[in-house]
Amino acid sequence: MIAAMMTASNLGARVTGWGFVVFTLGSIAWSVIGLSSGQTNLLATNGFLTLVSLIGVWRWLGKQRAYEDGDKSATEESRRSASPTLSTASGIAGMPVTARDGTSIGKALEALIACEDAALSYVVIASSGVGGIGEELRAVARADLTFAGDSLKLRREAAWFQALPPLADGDWPPAPE
Known part of the structure; x- marks a missing residue:
């Protein structure tokens, strides 16, 4: 439930990415339970969810975080100048x-x-x-x-x-x- 709230809240790449980390840990735990109890359907389902969650971690803590860091650095550098000239287009939503x-x-x-x-x-x-x-x-x-x-x-x-x-x-x- 915590992971679902983190990803659904759309509070930026880091929060969403850490939501996928929580999903990954949960699906690994359920995979272990499925493996140890012989529940192949539980193991298969959560094995797939682990793969999907790892893609989410890569996407949100890797690529999207880097994009957000890049636009923030350009904006902050602009703000330090005598007359600021940049604001991110993606950052308008939520302002x-x-x-x-x-x-x-x-x-x-x-x-x-x-x-x-x-x-x-x-x-x-x-x-x-x-x-x-x-x-x-x-x-x-x-x-x-x-x-x-x-x-x-x-x-x-x-x-x-x-x-x-x-x-x-x-x-x-x-x-x-």
Whole structure:
């Protein structure tokens, strides 16, 4: 159960990777029980789960962790410069968003990029709700946002954001309204 929570929470490569380590240890333990008790189905199933979990460890603690470390190092180096110039695109999801008046709006869910020039078109921001239940999604144009390191700042008041129409499930606009 702990491994399932670690992998399902999507808290980054390290947490997910360690979730797969826990899965690996569990499947090895069940394989030993299957082997010692002559339960070949238990042994075969958990032997396969061990293989899948080891692939997860390699993927999340190896490759994905290295990707995250690379984008973090570029971003941090940029922040140490006189005028920061970089923020990771993958890091936009989950960034907290505050309004000009300091009111917490919610979290960035996704960033949509224009195909023509690869410029950021808009960011979908999730507000209200807990764990995706009861949340409302709204599209905010790039021009209405400022990147502030590990967060986004809305260039407008919270009331302006609340007046935006919520997005329908699975029906996002081709451009911000």
